[in-house]
Amino acid sequence: MMAESEQVSEDxxxxxxxxxxxxxxxxxxSLDGVSLKIERGKKVAFMGxxxxxxxxxxxxxxxxxxxxxxxxxxxxxxxDYSRKGLMAVRRSVGLVFQDPDNQLFSASVYQEISFGPMNxxxxxxxxxxxxxxxxxxxxxxxxxxxxAHALSGGQKKQVTIADVLVMHPDVIxxxxxxxxxxxKHTKLMNQxxxxxxxxxxxxxxxxxxxDYALEWADEIVLMHEGKVLLQADPVTVCESREALAMTNxxxxxxxxxxxxxxxxxxxxxxxxPPVSFGQLERYIAEGR
Amino acid sequence: xxxxxxxxxxxxxxxVNAGEKFTYSMLTLLFxxxxxxxxxxxxxxxxxxxxxxxxxxxxxxxxISLMAVPSAFLILxxxxxxxxxxxxxxxxxxxxxxxxxxxxxxASVLFGxxxxxxxxxxxxxLYFLSLNTTMTDIMSVLGGLRCPKIVLExxxxxxxxxxxxxxxxxxxxxxxxxxxxxxxxxxxxxxFGRMGSGLLIRAFQRSGTLYDAMESRCYDGRIRVLEEQHxxxxxxIALIISYELVLLAYTxxxxxx
Numbered sequence: 001m002m003a004e005s006e007q008v009s010e011d012x013x014x015x016x017x018x019x020x021x022x023x024x025x026x027x028x029x030s031l032d033g034v035s036l037k038i039e040r041g042k043k044v045a046f047m048g049x050x051x052x053x054x055x056x057x058x059x060x061x062x063x064x065x066x067x068x069x070x071x072x073x074x075x076x077x078x079x080d081y082s083r084k085g086l087m088a089v090r091r092s093v094g095l096v097f098q099d100p101d102n103q104l105f106s107a108s109v110y111q112e113i114s115f116g117p118m119n120x121x122x123x124x125x126x127x128x129x130x131x132x133x134x135x136x137x138x139x140x141x142x143x144x145x146x147x148a149h150a151l152s153g154g155q156k157k158q159v160t161i162a163d164v165l166v167m168h169p170d171v172i173x174x175x176x177x178x179x180x181x182x183x184k185h186t187k188l189m190n191q192x193x194x195x196x197x198x199x200x201x202x203x204x205x206x207x208x209x210x211d212y213a214l215e216w217a218d219e220i221v222l223m224h225e226g227k228v229l230l231q232a233d234p235v236t237v238c239e240s241r242e243a244l245a246m247t248n249x250x251x252x253x254x255x256x257x258x259x260x261x262x263x264x265x266x267x268x269x270x271x272x273p274p275v276s277f278g279q280l281e282r283y284i285a286e287g288r
Numbered sequence: 289x290x291x292x293x294x295x296x297x298x299x300x301x302x303x304v305n306a307g308e309k310f311t312y313s314m315l316t317l318l319f320x321x322x323x324x325x326x327x328x329x330x331x332x333x334x335x336x337x338x339x340x341x342x343x344x345x346x347x348x349x350x351x352i353s354l355m356a357v358p359s360a361f362l363i364l365x366x367x368x369x370x371x372x373x374x375x376x377x378x379x380x381x382x383x384x385x386x387x388x389x390x391x392x393x394x395a396s397v398l399f400g401x402x403x404x405x406x407x408x409x410x411x412x413x414l415y416f417l418s419l420n421t422t423m424t425d426i427m428s429v430l431g432g433l434r435c436p437k438i439v440l441e442x443x444x445x446x447x448x449x450x451x452x453x454x455x456x457x458x459x460x461x462x463x464x465x466x467x468x469x470x471x472x473x474x475x476x477x478x479x480f481g482r483m484g485s486g487l488l489i490r491a492f493q494r495s496g497t498l499y500d501a502m503e504s505r506c507y508d509g510r511i512r513v514l515e516e517q518h519x520x521x522x523x524x525i526a527l528i529i530s531y532e533l534v535l536l537a538y539t540x541x542x543x544x545x
Contacts, residue, residue: 064500087506095504102497107448108424111513118513119506127514145516147297147422149451163505 012076013040013171013202014061014093019070021056030056031067032226038204038219040170043197045213045234046206048223049248054206055098057223058173061204062093075170091120094164098175098206100156107147109140109159116167134166138192154185161192171202178209190216214238214252215276222247235273254280290454291350292418299344299420305520306425307432312528313417319535320409326402328538329409335531336412344420351415358411362404370400423447428515441511449494456490457483 015037022029031053038044046054059065060072063079063086071078074089097103106112113134117127135141138158143151151159157177164172174193178186190212197203207213213220213234220237222230222244230236230243237243238252254277261267267283274280296302301309316336320329341348370392372378382391392400417426427443460483463469470476499507 059500062504064503083508090504090506095501097497097501097504099497101452102494103501105448105498105502105511106424106444106513107451108422108513108515110516111424111444114514115502115507115512116505119508124514131514145297147293147424148448149455150297167505 011039012037013074014038014204015073015076016057016060017071017073019057019060019067019072021060021065021067023056029068029226031060033070034223034226034228035070036221036228036231038171038202040202041197041200042218043193043203043216044205045217045220046204046223047208047210047213047220047237047247047249048229052223052247053226054223055175056226058095058175058204058206061171061173062090062095064095087120091116091167092169093171093173094167094169096157096160096164096172096174096177098177098179100153100160103160103163104148104156107149109135109144109146109148109151112148112159113162113166116163120167130166134162137195138162138165152185154181154188157181157185157189158192161196165196169201171204172196173204175206176208177205178207178212208249210238210244210249211252211254214254222249234275239273258283292354293423295346295350295419296422299340299346301339301344301420302422303518304420304524305518306421306429308520308524308528309417309421310426310429312532313413315532316535317410317413319532319539320406320413323535323539323542324402324406325538325542326405328535328542329402329405332409332535333405333412336409336416340412340416340419346419351419354415354419355408355411359404359408362407366400366403369403370397372396424515437510444511444513449491452494453487453491457487460486 016034019031019034020029021031034053034057046057048054056065060067061074063072063081066081073079074092079085079089104112106115110131113131114127117130122130135144138161140155140158140162143155146155148156148159161172161174161177177189177193181189193203193205193216205217215234217234219231220234221228222237224243224247229247230240235255238255241251244251254274258267258271258274258280261280261284262269262271271283274283316332320332323329337351340346341351372391373388374391375388376391377384377389378391378393378396380392380394380397382389423443424447427440427447430443431437431440464479464483468475469479
């Protein structure tokens with residue numbers, strides 16, 4: 001019995017218990033009792049209207065904000081807000097900010113990436129090796145010599161991810177990584193995220209792109225007015241149209257089409273809802 | 289400033305060790321100022337132009353236009369030394385204008401010209417450094433020279449955020465123009481003031497989020513970063529030393545003579 005409960009708690013990398021947080025004392029709470037559990041290695045999409053508390057929650061996950069009440073647990077341990085405890089949490093939970101200009105503080109890409117590991121007190125030779133590895137892995141090498149102000153939006157984003165990845169985090173939190181990126185760079189960003197997920201890094205991503213969330217995520221957390229409205233697998237979330245409407249989300253296009261096709265009798269009933277157009281196409285091609 | 293910043297990232301001498309470039313330009317600058325000699329300054333000016341334009345690959349036209357910035361200032365200020373208005377003609381030159389002469393003594397003409405050449409040579413030393421060395425590299429040299437850490441950290445942040453600030457300002461300017469924010473002097477003055485206050489507020493917000501982002505990466509009040517390494521080449525060091533020794537020898541010889 002004892003062993004089993006330990007087993008379960010080990011699988012949960014981030015847990016929030018009744019987390020409340022408001023920016024001003026006595027003001028409107030940004031987080032109004034958030035409780036959720038994130039399993040290790042999962043790809044989790046955070047969705048919700050602007051101001052629903054996604055970013056605030058993320059900042060609670062690595063101890064930047066300390067909840068007014070409630071607890072955040074990382075790898076089963078409540079966050080220890082001492083200097084040393086925060087160092088450990090922040091190494092383990094990496095945060096990639098929405099606007100790269102808020103994260104990149106140095107004009108030099110190399111300096112920028114070296115910041116995290118140097119703060120962790122890693123020896124210089126090792127930091128240099130790690131920087132080379134990360135630059136190679138995220139394909140930053142071609143523009144590593146360029147100053148930050150001469151990088152494109154997509155390139156800046158790649159550097160912000162490298163900043164965090166170089167610290168070997170267990171969790172990477174991405175706050176709307178595709179915002180302000182063109183289609184090509186969005187695709188590149190998605191490829192990078194998939195690459196990270198394959199390495200077993202838990203990924204939390206805020207996004208407004210429900211079509212992408214449906215296809216990509218293992219789980220969707222739907223937030224509404226500082227609370228978790230729904231946390232479930234993507235199909236379940238995407239089919240609860242009421243919850244979507246509450247959070248200013250549209251139903252994914254593929255599910256809409258699928259529903260219409262079933263209603264018109266093109267597809268038989270009882271099929272598992274498709275998560276991508278590829279899957280829907282297969283259903284049609286197979287003539288089901 | 290932006291032009292210089294763009295050029296230095298493209299310079300072919302960019303990856304030469306920054307310490308070498310720094311030492312070269314500072315020592316040469318020192319000899320120019322100490323010797324105040326025509327010959328030495330002329331030579332330095334030529335060598336620096338060759339290095340920056342020939343070796344560094346900075347377009348000659350850009351280089352000349354950059355040099356023209358201080359020259360205009362220099363010529364105006366030396367004019368006061370070279371040109372006098374007097375009733376008695378001096379020994380250098382004299383142009384009669386009515387009952388007066390526009391005139392100057394030989395000594396003052398020579399002094400003025402020497403001042404121009406020396407100052408241009410000195411400026412060329414600084415341009416050599418700033419056109420071939422990135423700001424980041426200059427900061428790392430200053431770090432090596434035990435410049436206070438707080439100053440360096442401020443330089444690092446300012447250098448990065450000056451560009452963000454300018455981007456924001458130009459975006460604001462465009463949006464003001466799009467709404468006739470500068471249709472006359474009064475409106476444009478008011479718009480300018482609003483832009484200033486807008487920028488200040490944005491800067492405060494940004495510094496808040498920047499602090500959070502740095503905290504997220506375990507910031508503890510000290511910015512510790514590493515730079516790319518470009519080791520110094522012994523052949524280049526030897527060349528710099530011998531060049532500076534020649535300048536030193538000339539300066540000393542002139543001082544004695």
